[in-house]
Amino acid sequence: MQLKAEQFPDATLITVLESRIDAASAIVFKDTMRDLSEEASTRVVLDLTSVDFIDSSGLGAIVAAMKQLGPERPLEIAALSPTVEKVFRLTRMDSVFTIHDSAEAAVSHQNLAS
Amino acid sequence: MHLALACDAMAVRTALQNLRDGLNELHLSQDDTDRIEIVMAEILNNIVEHACSDRPDCNIGIEILRKSSDLQVTVTDNGCAMPGGTLPAGILTDIQGSRDSLPEGGFGWFLIRDLTTNVSYSRRDQKNHLSFEFELGRDTVTN
Numbered sequence A: 001m002q003l004k005a006e007q008f009p010d011a012t013l014i015t016v017l018e019s020r021i022d023a024a025s026a027i028v029f030k031d032t033m034r035d036l037s038e039e040a041s042t043r044v045v046l047d048l049t050s051v052d053f054i055d056s057s058g059l060g061a062i063v064a065a066m067k068q069l070g071p072e073r074p075l076e077i078a079a080l081s082p083t084v085e086k087v088f089r090l091t092r093m094d095s096v097f098t099i100h101d102s103a104e105a106a107v108s109h110q111n112l113a114s
Numbered sequence B: 001m002h003l004a005l006a007c008d009a010m011a012v013r014t015a016l017q018n019l020r021d022g023l024n025e026l027h028l029s030q031d032d033t034d035r036i037e038i039v040m041a042e043i044l045n046n047i048v049e050h051a052c053s054d055r056p057d058c059n060i061g062i063e064i065l066r067k068s069s070d071l072q073v074t075v076t077d078n079g080c081a082m083p084g085g086t087l088p089a090g091i092l093t094d095i096q097g098s099r100d101s102l103p104e105g106g107f108g109w110f111l112i113r114d115l116t117t118n119v120s121y122s123r124r125d126q127k128n129h130l131s132f133e134f135e136l137g138r139d140t141v142t143n
Helices: A026-037 A056-069 A082-090 A103-108 B009-025 B030-051 B108-115
Strands: A003-008 A011-016 A043-047 A075-078 B002-006 B059-066 B070-077 B117-124 B127-135
Touching: A003 A026, A011 A026, A011 A103, A026 A056, A043 A056, A043 A103, A056 A075, A056 A082, A056 B030, A075 A103, A082 B030, A082 B108, B002 B009, B009 B030, B009 B059, B030 B059, B030 B070, B030 B108, B030 B127
Parallel strands: A011 A043, A043 A075
Antiparallel strands: A003 A011, B002 B059, B059 B070, B070 B127, B117 B127
16 A cells, blocks of 8 residues: 655645555555554645545545544545545545645645634 | 456455446446445445455355346355344444544445445345345436
């Protein structure tokens, strides 16, 4: 599970370089997110531009990653592909996460709610 | 359309890709194809994880019949029977509570039931049979 982390002034951007977060990869995703989370001191933006598909395992792993980060480091999502957007919307998880249209928009967006 | 696969997560990935390719030949909308993939992923993952866990001789068959306004789908596996012989209700956990109480699972049956109609399960000849209908062209903007 290839993930890339970059630090920005007020966010850590984690880019998923795989096309699927699913039953085959959810556990590895969760473990890798936990490792990368140790470097994050502020909000984390998860860039899903390359992800065409998530299933309920993938969604659960994203929720687990959010919990791992804790309340001081909110997990935000960027760039939902059509199928990924449907899964978030159908499960109402689109109301739980802040969702940005793109990674660029996400990292330049000041987190005014802190 | 017929598909067959072995019971593991990587076989499911390949089957879903083959399914997408097959559905493209039926000229379904992108929206319908996406939603079918979501449903089939949940059903196949459930079989791999529950019916077929620790059973290397397990295999799965998928049959899809295209009707004018829907697809009729039957998924068959030779794994263990559904506990209690009935399907989960698939009710979404309330997510309005605190962050720590957010569910990390239980979405699967909700998604299956939300996106299909007439889901039914039976056990015959040591096999599980799960069938459902998938309505084509359902307006997802208002869903």
